[in-house]
Amino acid sequence: MNETWKFRSSRRRFLRSLALAATVAPLAAITVHSRPARADREPLDEADDAARAVAYVHDAAEADDPAYEEGQTCGNCALYSHRADGWGGCAAFPGRLVSEDGWCNIWVAAD
Ligand code: SF4
Structure with a gap:
């Protein structure tokens, strides 16, 4: 495995993590904010x-x-x-x- 391949692979993983975080964060915020409202x-x-x-x-x-x-x-x-x-x-x-x-x-x- 050369260094360029390792760098690209780790960069891809990082970008995938960012994309996942960007998707999940708003959903988590909706869940957190909706619970008290629903109870009322x-x-x-x-x-x-x-x-x-x-x-x-x-x-x-x-x-x-x-x-x-x-x-x-x-x-x-x-x-x-x-x-x-x-x-x-x-x-x-x-x-x-x-x-x-x-x-x-x-x-x-x-x-
Ligand atoms: S009550 Fe009517 S408008 Fe509201 S979620 Fe149900 S189907 Fe949709």
Whole structure:
């Protein structure tokens, strides 16, 4: 093994570590910041006017709306966040939790 090869190999490892750190750091920050907020929030009540306005249900299998397509859930909606413990935030319902298995008719495909 010559010195040039060793230098390139170690440089590649260093750059890979930097890329991994750049990916993981924001996710860790989201997790750390989201825990207290989640603990303070209550689940969205299906009977709330706001929930009924968009046909929200805790279980997508119970969706009774022409916009529903099989496989759509809050868990794969672009507006959903905090995927731990089956409940998370939704940009459409600030301050409330929605079920990861839930659905509403403003569902947006996550990337
Ligand atoms: S907007 Fe998305 S995450 Fe929010 S309740 Fe509707 S389907 Fe669930």
